[in-house]
Amino acid sequence: xxxxxxLQFTDLTADEYAYLFxxxxxxxKKFKAYEKHHTLAxxxxxxxxxxxxxxxxxxxxxxxxQLGGSVVHLTTGDSQLGRSExxxxxxxVISRMTDLVMIRTYGQDKINSFAANSRVPVINGLTNExxxxxxxxxxxxxxxxxxxxxxxxxxxxxxxxxxxxxxxNMANTWLQAADMLGFTVHVSTPSGYxxxxxxxxxxxxxxxxxxDNPMQACEGADLVTTDVWTSMGYEAENEARxxxxxxxxxxxxxxxxxxxxxxxxxxxxxxxxxxxxADVIDGPQSVVWDEAENRMHVQKALMEYLLLGRQ
Ligand code: CP
Ligand code: NVA
Numbered sequence: 001x002x003x004x005x006x007l008q009f010t011d012l013t014a015d016e017y018a019y020l021f022x023x024x025x026x027x028x029k030k031f032k033a034y035e036k037h038h039t040l041a042x043x044x045x046x047x048x049x050x051x052x053x054x055x056x057x058x059x060x061x062x063x064x065x066q067l068g069g070s071v072v073h074l075t076t077g078d079s080q081l082g083r084s085e086x087x088x089x090x091x092x093v094i095s096r097m098t099d100l101v102m103i104r105t106y107g108q109d110k111i112n113s114f115a116a117n118s119r120v121p122v123i124n125g126l127t128n129e130x131x132x133x134x135x136x137x138x139x140x141x142x143x144x145x146x147x148x149x150x151x152x153x154x155x156x157x158x159x160x161x162x163x164x165x166x167x168x169n170m171a172n173t174w175l176q177a178a179d180m181l182g183f184t185v186h187v188s189t190p191s192g193y194x195x196x197x198x199x200x201x202x203x204x205x206x207x208x209x210x211x212d213n214p215m216q217a218c219e220g221a222d223l224v225t226t227d228v229w230t231s232m233g234y235e236a237e238n239e240a241r242x243x244x245x246x247x248x249x250x251x252x253x254x255x256x257x258x259x260x261x262x263x264x265x266x267x268x269x270x271x272x273x274x275x276x277x278a279d280v281i282d283g284p285q286s287v288v289w290d291e292a293e294n295r296m297h298v299q300k301a302l303m304e305y306l307l308l309g310r311q
Contacts, residue, residue, distance in 0.1 A: 004306050005115045005122045007108070009132040009176040010201065014153060017181070019310060020301045021140050021152040027304075028297040031066065038068025039304050039311065043099040045069060047125070050076045050105040051232045055268060056125045056133070059296035060102050060303075067300055072098060091117035100303060106233055121306040123299075128169060128233055129199055134267045135173040136302070137294040139181070141287055142223055144294070145263055159183040162221035162258065164214045165248050165275050166241075167195035170227045170267055175200040178207040185209075188217035190244040214248050218257040225265040226250045226275045242274075251277040255285060263287050 005011060012020070030037045045064045047057065057073070064071045074094075076082040081090055087110055094101060095118040103111050104125040115122040124132050139156065146155040161178065163171050167189045175195060178185045185208040187195055197205050211217035218224050229245040230238045255264065264276075264286040272278040281288060304311065 003115075003118070003121055005118075006132060006302060006306065007111055007115055007122065007124045008130045009135055009173050010180065011132075014180055016305070017136070017139070018151070018153050020136070020298065020305060021143055021148070022150075023305070023311065024140055024294070024298045024301040025144075025148055027300045028294075031297065036068075037066065037300075040064065040099075040307060041068035043067075043069040043307060044072060044097070045303065046072045046074065046094050046098040046101045048074045048079075048081070048094075048101065048103045048105070049125075050081065050103075051126065053104055053125070055292050055295055056102075056104060059299055060125065063296045063300040064303065067304065069099075087113045088117040090114070091122075092119075095119040100307060123302065123306070126169060126232075128231070130173045130176075131169045131267065132173055132176075133295060133299055133302070134170065135177050136298045138225070138265055138267070138291055139177060140298050141265065141291045141294050142263060144290070145287060153181055157182045159222040160186055160220055162186045162188070162214075162218045162224045163195075163226070164188050164217060164224065164250050164254065165226040165245065166229060166231065167193050168227060168231050170225075171195050172200045174225075175202060175208050179204055183207075186211055186217040186219075186221060188212065188214040188248070190248060192244065193241075214250075215254055215257050218250075218254045221258040221262050223263050223265060224250055224255060224258050227267055228269070228271060229275055245275070249273075249275060249277060250280050252279055252283070255280055255283075265291050268292055 061071050091114040102123040102125045108127045108129040143152050163185050174185050179202045187208050188211040229241045266288050
């Protein structure tokens with residue numbers, strides 16, 4: 001039997017996303033009503049963190065318990081991964097004792113090697129290149145705010161998402177989503193921090209447009225989104241990035257360029273006064289708390305799907 005991994009956004013089809021969003025809505029409704037939903041009873045999720053996390057850890061761990069399963073939490077520092085045990089050997093061992101693995105690590109090559117040696121599905125909980133679980137949650141949040149229908153992907157078609165900031169893992173994943181689901185990303189990054197369409201492996205580079213000026217990128221946008229100037233693993237570049245990114249702060253003037261009903265998203269953690277002004281992230285167009293909560297609901301649907309298929 002082929003194992004279904006979720007290593008990047010393109011590992012699922014549009015049809016599978018439509019199913020997952022509908023399922024996530026049901027799972028969320030049951031969670032809010034304190035209704036039991038133990039579809040993964042007796043299953044174990046291994047979570048491997050080579051970088052820090054709040055949301056990813058809590059959403060996967062709480063989510064797995066709510067599905068009736070259990071979790072094992074590993075970090076580089078407290079496992080043999082930090083003492084040079086090869087990733088391939090770790091994958092062979094961990095996947096003989098658990099049913100599902102979530103990894104947050106550095107290079108995508110590392111998670112690919114783990115998956116190639118795993119007997120069970122592997123989920124990308126963030127790499128330098130991609131953050132697919134976050135984009136799944138962001139799309140679900142957008143759909144929820146526009147009104148979930150029997151065709152959840154319809155409201156994404158033709159929409160404009162403004163990406164303001166670093167051409168990073170989040171930006172690459174937004175490009176993959178736009179390519180698949182039929183919307184456009186207006187990307188504005190400082191020079192030297194551009195997105196690289198080769199990383200996203202796009203079938204169609206018309207799914208994004210590059211703007212030197214972030215104000216112009218926001219013009220007419222349905223969603224404005226940003227992320228930290230310095231991602232995990234790039235801390236040595238922090239001072240240079242602070243200078244380069246100074247004009248890439250999403251403030252109320254930028255939001256005013258977008259559509260009046262535009263939403264603001266940020267995967268968090270956020271730095272108020274750097275990539276986003278406090279009155280934007282804490283203002284009426286911001287949906288960042290729904291976005292964070294939805295990580296758990298979509299990932300519950302994802303874990304269930306990878307192990308059990310459509311329910
Ligand atoms: N957005 C996100 O992945 O947050 P954490 O780094 O806290 O997991
Ligand atoms: N781009 C950020 C996202 C954190 C959730 C990072 O990789 O650190």
